[in-house]
Amino acid sequence: MNEALENDRAILVAADRGSYNSADFPGSAAWIKHRRDTKALRAFDDLHPEIIAEIRAAKTIAEKARYNALSDFVKAGS
Numbered sequence: 468m469n470e471a472l473e474n475d476r477a478i479l480v481a482a483d484r485g486s487y488n489s490a491d492f493p494g495s496a497a498w499i500k501h502r503r504d505t506k507a508l509r510a511f512d513d514l515h516p517e518i519i520a521e522i523r524a525a526k527t528i529a530e531k532a533r534y535n536a537l538s539d540f541v542k543a544g545s
Contacts, residue, residue, distance in 0.1 A: 479508040
């Protein structure tokens with residue numbers, strides 16, 4: 468993954484998560500800021516679908532590794 472793009476996305480994700488508060492009233496300044504942060508992240512992701520594909524691929528690999536690390540006893544549903 469392009470390290471500069473990865474860092475840019477990480478900044479946008481941090482801003483989006485950091486500005487969210489479930490207590491913010493729709494229309495309030497804080498709510499509007501979070502909405503802008505979310506839109507910025509979505510716009511970035513729309514411009515760089517290759518990053519999303521790499522994130523999904525890495526997640527799939529990690530999930531498979533966690534599954535493979537399980538014992539056969541657990542895999543069998545016991």
